[in-house]
Amino acid sequence: MIANVLSIAGVDPSGGAGVLADIKTFSALGVYGAGVVTALTAQNSRAVTGVHAVPPEFIAQQIDTLFSDVRIDAVKVGMLGTAAIVEIVASRLRAHGVTQLVVDPVMVAKSGDRLLLSDAVAALRETLVPLARVLTPNLPEAAVLLDAAEPSDHAGMSGMARKLLRLGAQIVVLKGGHLAGAESADIVDDGIRQITITAPRIATRNTHGTGCTLSAAIAALLLRYADPFEAIRAAKQFLTAGIARSGDLDVGQGHGPVHHFHALWSSDSRGNRVAG
Numbered sequence: 001m002i003a004n005v006l007s008i009a010g011v012d013p014s015g016g017a018g019v020l021a022d023i024k025t026f027s028a029l030g031v032y033g034a035g036v037v038t039a040l041t042a043q044n045s046r047a048v049t050g051v052h053a054v055p056p057e058f059i060a061q062q063i064d065t066l067f068s069d070v071r072i073d074a075v076k077v078g079m080l081g082t083a084a085i086v087e088i089v090a091s092r093l094r095a096h097g098v099t100q101l102v103v104d105p106v107m108v109a110k111s112g113d114r115l116l117l118s119d120a121v122a123a124l125r126e127t128l129v130p131l132a133r134v135l136t137p138n139l140p141e142a143a144v145l146l147d148a149a150e151p152s153d154h155a156g157m158s159g160m161a162r163k164l165l166r167l168g169a170q171i172v173v174l175k176g177g178h179l180a181g182a183e184s185a186d187i188v189d190d191g192i193r194q195i196t197i198t199a200p201r202i203a204t205r206n207t208h209g210t211g212c213t214l215s216a217a218i219a220a221l222l223l224r225y226a227d228p229f230e231a232i233r234a235a236k237q238f239l240t241a242g243i244a245r246s247g248d249l250d251v252g253q254g255h256g257p258v259h260h261f262h263a264l265w266s267s268d269s270r271g272n273r274v275a276g
Contacts, residue, residue, distance in 0.1 A: 003031040003223045004071055007216060008063070008089055009078030009106070010039035010051075016257030017043075017209035022076060024260035025216035029238065031223065034070060036062040038089070039081050045208055045252025053081050056088040063092040074100035076219035078212055081116060083123040090127035100222055103132040103169070104215035105141045121145070130168030134228065136215045137164065138175040150178070154185060154196070161189040173218070173232055175211070188232050197233050199240040206246035206256035213258055214239045 007022035015021065019035040026033030038059055042050035066072070075098050080086045093101060105124055107116040116124070125145055129135055142160055143150045145167065151157045154176070161174040176185045183198045217235035225231040242258035248265075251257050259265075 003073040003220070004034060005031045005216075005219050005223070006034045006036065006066070006072045006075045007078065008036045008038060008059075008075060008080075009212070010041055010081070011037055012041055012043045012209070014044050014208070014252060014257070016045065016251065016255075017212045018079060021209040021212045021257065021260065022078065022216040025213050025238075026220050028260050028262075028264060029217060029220040031073075031220045034066060034072070036066065038085055039079055044254070045256055046254030051081065053085065056082075056084045059085060060088050060092050063089070063096070067092075067096045072096075072098070073223055074102070074219045076102045076104065076216050077128065078104045078215065079106040079116070080120065080124070080128075083117070083120040086120050086123040087127055090123075090131060093128075093131055098131070099133065100219070101132050102134045102136065102215050102219040102222070103128055104136045104211055105129075105145060106211065107141050107144060125167055132169040133222070134171045134173060134215075134218055134232070135164065135167070135169035136173045136175065136211065136218065138211060139178045142174055153179070154187075157185075157187050158194065161187045161194065162191075165189060165191050171228055171232075173214075175214070177210070186236060188229055190228075193229065195229060197236050199236055202240070202243050204243060204246055205254070206243065206249070206258060208252075208255040208257050210239060210243065210258060213242060213260065 005026050007019050010018045012018040023033040040052040139150045151160050161172050164172045171190045174187045184201050185196050185198045188195050217238045221231040221234050241262050245259040245262035
């Protein structure tokens with residue numbers, strides 16, 4: 001039976017991040033994707049020029065209507081924007097007994113535009129993070145969640161990952177992409193095991209939606225692997241391949257998207273990528 005995985009996030013019209021990127025990731029990894037929209041954005045590869053939040057009561061209606069009819073096997077939560085939206089999403093996920101939940105605490109777009117209001121951070125920390133099976137912050141997001149300075153090295157990341165666990169998630173994936181070095185190293189910690197997953201750092205500006213893609217891939221792959229650490233490792237491999245093949249795409253003049261369908265699109269005789 002094909003799994004159904006839900007993305008609860010905002011819409012990026014360029015398709016590089018948010019619900020559209022999540023649905024692409026789900027599809028590439030062989031699960032059926034569903035989406036609940038929390039915000040509309042005016043956005044391209046260079047900037048976010050506007051955000052229109054969906055009323056919390058309508059977000060609740062989307063979630064409740066979907067769950068009344070469709071079996072949802074896992075959920076990924078991304079951009080929420082306001083405290084009221086964070087609280088209503090947490091309430092509805094709790095009501096529907098969601099256990100396979102991946103929370104990507106989206107706070108700032110790749111362009112630097114803020115996507116989470118300050119008053120929403122406490123709501124995220126107190127109501128949603130404790131429901132998460134997997135929490136996937138990058139270093140700036142982790143620093144905000146803990147009200148602490150960003151770590152500057154791997155040892156600092158290790159200690160921060162353990163502190164993040166105290167917020168209530170079962171597993172923390174602390175992403176180290178903001179540190180320098182030839183490799184991008186993420187720490188995965190469940191309170192018993194702590195491992196480091198590395199990948200080569202690829203020289204490209206096409207990194208729009210990397211956080212969305214990783215968290216969506218984890219949500220899809222948790223259903224395939226008995227060991228969640230292996231699901232997370234496979235998700236990072238999927239993302240790394242998507243970044244490596246991002247040059248095949250020509251989307252925008254700023255931070256372009258990763259190539260979600262890198263394993264599914266092949267080349268024609270002219271070197272163009274086609275469905276195959």
